[in-house]
Amino acid sequence: MQRIALLLFLATTTLFSQSQTNLSYYLPQNVDYNPSIPTPQSVIGHNVGDWHITHDKLAEYMKALALASDRISIENRGKTFEDRPLLLLTITSPENHQNLETIQAEHIDATESNTANSADRPIVVYQGFSIHGNEPSGSNAALVMAYYLAAAEGSEIDDLLKHTVILFDPSLNPDGLQRFAYWANTNKNINLNPDPNDREYSEVWPGGRTNHYWFDMNRDWLPVQLPESRARIETFHNWLPNILTDHHEMGTNSSFFFQPGIPSRTHPLTPKLNQELTKGIANYHAKAFDKIGSLYYSEESFDDFYYGKGSTFPDINGSIGILFEQASSRGHIQESDNGLLTFPFTIRNQFTAALSTLDAAVNMREEILDYQYNFYKNARNEATREGNKAIVFGDEKDAAKTYHLAEILKRHRIKFHDIKSDFSLNGKNYKKGYSYIVPKNQKNTRLINAMFEKRTTFQDSLFYDVSAWTFPLAFNLDYSTTSTTNAGEQVTDLQHLKGGVNAKSEYAYLFEWNEYYSPKLLNAILKKGLRAKVSLKKFKANGKSYDYGTIMIPAKNQDMTTSQIYIFLNDLAQESYIKIDAVATGLNDGIDLGSRNFRALELPKIAILVGDGMTSYDAGEIWHLFDTRYDIIATKLDTKNFRRADLSRYNTIIMVNSSSGLNGSDTKKLKTWIQDGGTLVAYRNALRYLNSKELMKIDFKKNKLTAKNISFEERGDFRGAQVIGGAIFETQLDRSHPINFGYKNDKLALFRNTTLFINADKNSYNNPIQYTKNPLLSGYISEKNLDSISSTVPLKIGGAGRGNIIAFTDNTNFRAFWYGTNKLLMNAIFFRDEI
Structure with missing residues (x-):
């Protein structure tokens, strides 16, 4: 019995010990490889899959391939926030490389003319890997895929490269990939441990999914707010690829997913033929996965609705976007419902899907080229029918x-x-x-x-x-x-409207709060030590009307001379694209400049709660807003350090959406800080925390959900239909309230993705923002939830001692492209005492 136990122990030890996975595990058999092309191991120092590739080594290998192969050219399209290169490899036959500009021009011309030339043109495929950094099997598979395309020999690869131009993006998210590789590698055992409870499989906050500012970059293909997105979108439009693949990972207990997704969840603007071709391509994936014995599925989950995702953005641009989702090992090996899931196995599946995509592209080349040609031909016909119709947009004050x-x-x-x-x-x-x-x-x-x-x-x-x-x-x-x-x-040369001060004043300067960058200007003024005040009422000066929230800077009794102030303000105004008016008198039509209705402002000293329990997306969006647009310094205060932090350093603390809030002693400390004069700005589920800890009394509207005539099979869809995944609603504003300063209209569209409904206060002046009776502007909401949101409020303001709490049901800074509601947060910060 002891002998059997010893043998089992040795077998288990051998199974889980570090093994060397060579290229033969991944690559097609019976193919010769050019010995002059460097293998991944020869450059990065280890076999693919033995360690998680760091971005620096990934980039080093891609550069080595470009030097060694006449099939590959490489370009650096820019840098991430952490200064990592955004590399793109163009892979095709040497003959195509010599004629690449002509191929590109003819490809684009086919989307603009009545000539398809499908028989003669190569198909263009964009292959992108690991836009989520902690879904690393894609970028690790990119090592194998790039080697195969550079080194494989024979008629099959020659034919593939002759008929395709491959735009190869080995890492869509360099910063996140680097962050996750560090985590997985530093927590790896020599004797691999598949126990999902091991630290290796549980990243610390915020994880490697996101980029430097904690954005999910797979939601930025349409808004294009991040440098990584801007690089790939420029490449996309330069080439208009026919197929774009997006390699992801999902839960460990899954298998492998490839599109199409659920048919009913495709955006109506996407042509039906797009999904039919996607299904045709899927047959090639199925054949390839059958060959290696890997489980897979299709058409049972995911969708093609939001055009801001990598697999859907191509669909509105005449291309075919394809999502791949591989069950994640989240490290090097992990137990799963399908047996032990190894990191090399996940890499092999991603490589297999990348290769089957090219197989489909070659065999369906003319059909897919014709699809893109007809997409734009039909779009041109639609455009012609529009005649001289157009859309005008703008804001006369911003x-x-x-x-x-x-x-x-x-x-x-x-x-x-x-x-x-x-x-x-x-x-x-x-x-x-x-x-x-x-x-x-x-x-x-x-x-x-x-x-x-x-x-x-x-x-x-x-x-x-x-x-x-x-x-x-x-x-x-x-x-x-x-x-x-x-x-x-x-407009070909888009430029900001210029700002500046219209004259030097010996009395005061005024600027309205409407412009987007007015908080940047005000923060710089206060940071310099200049006194500034905000108007609580409208008035007229020198015949010009000034709205609520106008900022006044006195020219005298400051720590700078009037000449220094003028030069300083003029420079700031130019940087912030804001026009500042000089005034020579304080006597106005309405309140005068010395009125009590001009309130002194204080420099914001801000902390954002981050760390365990806080939603990294929401925190990152605010960090990005302060750091890249307003030049406002904010401390990222980790919840684990909250107990020992000196909160007197801050007059504003921001609590983003949270799953757990703070513990008992931390809550007591926070309450004392508020009572001593601090302002807490809270978002989304943080409101439940505030209510439960009695920091703020919130009258939530209860919405009971009862399932009638719903089967067991339908229960998931029934519950899912009550989720507000992200829709837009109309609100009514009280523009005299400081939270709404800077808004010229009395209606404001708000983004919402929660089902937190707050009943309006009985006193109307306590409801500065309120949903209208029929508030839905765009998006999906169930009838029951639409009834519940009617006339409720998305904002609750309360006082505690000398401080206050400003609580929003939803994110005002969503994904960096909700410019329209950023000012609500700025108002909560700069006008906290007036609120």
Whole structure:
């Protein structure tokens, strides 16, 4: 008996000890490889799958391949926030490389003319790996795939490279990949441990999924707010690839998924043939996985609805996007429902899918090229029928928000124009320099529809991601249909409207709070030590009307001379694209500049709670907002350090969406800080914490859900249909309230993805933001939830001692492209005492 136990122990030890996985495990058999092409091991120092590849080694190997192979060229398209290169390999036959510019020009020409030339042109395939850094099997498979494409020999690879141009993106998220590789490698055992409770399989906060600022970059293909996204979107539009693959990972107990997804969850603007071709390509994946004996599935989960995802963005641009999801080992080996799941096994599956994609591309080449040609031909016909129809958008008091939406259009090669002159439409004023016109009669008319449409009816009630992203609503811009008769010159060189001070003053300076970058300007003024005040009322000075929230900087009794102040403000105004007015008197029509209705402002000293229990996406969006747009320094205060932190350093603490909040002693400390004069700004589920800990009394509207005539099989869909995955709703504003300073309209579109409903206060002045009776503007919401949200409030403000709490039910900074509600957070911070 002891002998048997010893043998079992030795067998188990051998099984879980570190093994060397050579390339033969991954590569197709009966293929010769060019010995002059370096193997991954010869450059990175280990076999693929023995360790998680770090981005620096991945980049080093890709550069080595480009030097050694005449099939590969390489370019650096920019840098991440952490200065890592955004590499792209172009892989094709040597003959195609010599003629690459002509191939590219002919490929683009086929989307703009009546000539397809499908028989003669190579198909273009963009292969992107591991946009989520802790889904690393993709980027590790990129090592094998790049080697195969560079080194394989024979008629099969020659034919493949002759008929394809492969845009090869080995790491869509270098910063996240590096972060996760560090975690997996530093927690690896010599004797691999498959126990899912081992530390190796449980990353510390925030994990490696996201980029430097903790963004999910697979939601940024349409908004294009991040440097990684901007690089790949430029490549996409330069080439308009026919197929784009996006390699991901999912739960350990799954198998392998490839698209199509659930048919009813495809966006209506996506042509039906797109999904049929996706299914045709899927047959090649199935054949390849059958050959190696790997389990897989298709059409049972995921969707193709939100165009901001990598597998869906191509679908509105005449391409075919394909999502791959591999069960994740989350380290080097882990127990699963399908047996022991090894890291090399996950890499092999990703490599197999990458190779089967190219097999499909070659064999379906003419069919897929014809699809793209007809997509744009039909789009041109649709555009022609639009005639001189156009969309105008803008904000007569905020040129910066208008600029940033136009910036997105420019990145997507959508043409837009200045307006000829100021005009009014549907009660809104469109001002030259503050507005643009987008003609519908242009190549990307379908993409324009996807970005500007408001949709409230759907085939399905379940969504993998958001159901609405209407860009002018997200930017809080006025917009309407118009005609090209109002259009001026086409904008080719997009530039910010210039700012500055109109004159030197010996008395005071004024600027309104409407412009997007006004918080950046105010913060710099206060940081310099200059006194500034905010107006609580409207007034007129020198014949000009000034709105609620106007900022006043006295020219005298400051720590700078009047000349120094003028130069300083002028420089700041230019940097912030804001116009500052000099005034020579404090006597106004309305409140005077010495009025008590001008309140002194204090420099914000901000801490953002991060770490365990806090949602990293939400925290990262605020960190990114402060750091990259407003030049505001905010301390990222980890919850594990909260107990010993000196909170007196801060006058504002931000608590983003949280799953657990703070413990008892930490809560007591936070309460004392608020009572001593601090302002807590809280979001989403943090409100439940506030209510349960009696920091703030919140009257949540109860919404009981009862299933009637719902079968056991249908229970998941029934519950899922009650989720607000992301929709847009209309609110009514009390513009006199400081939380709403800077908004020129009395209506504001809010993004919502929670079912937290708060009953309105009986006193109307305590409801500065309130949902209208019929608030749905765009997106999906169940009838029951729509009834529940009606006339509720997304904001609760309460006092505690000398401090206060400002609580939002939903994220005002969603994914960096919700410019329109960023100012709500800024108002909560800068005007906290007035609120």
